[in-house]
Amino acid sequence: MTLEITDKDFQEKVLESDLPVLVDFWAAWCGPCRMVGPIIDELNTEYEGKAVIAKMDVDQNQEFAAKYGVRNIPTVLFFKNGEMVNRQVGVAQKETYKEAIDNLL
Secondary structure, eight states: OOEEOOTTTHIIIIITOSSOEEEEEEOTTOHHHHHHHHHHHHHHHHTTTTOEEEEEETTTOOHHHHHTTOOSSSEEEEEETTEEEEEEESOOOHHHHHHHHHTTO
């Protein structure tokens, strides 16, 4: 199961992580988000122990979505050492996400 992040634990689980972090900003009503969801779940399995793969529901958690300028979903943000280093807006192929994570390892 992919890690669910909230505004309350974003600082700890994303910004203070020793590993690179991918955060998928999504919502239950978003069709394209449902297309990306299974890809994110696969990445979670493939990168276990090497990177943190997480999801954040923007309907429930708006603070960090606003802070990082998430205006369209799905938006996937990549973090390393507490800094956002990459962004992918909209649906992308699995390889696009893998390449972005691999560049952070």
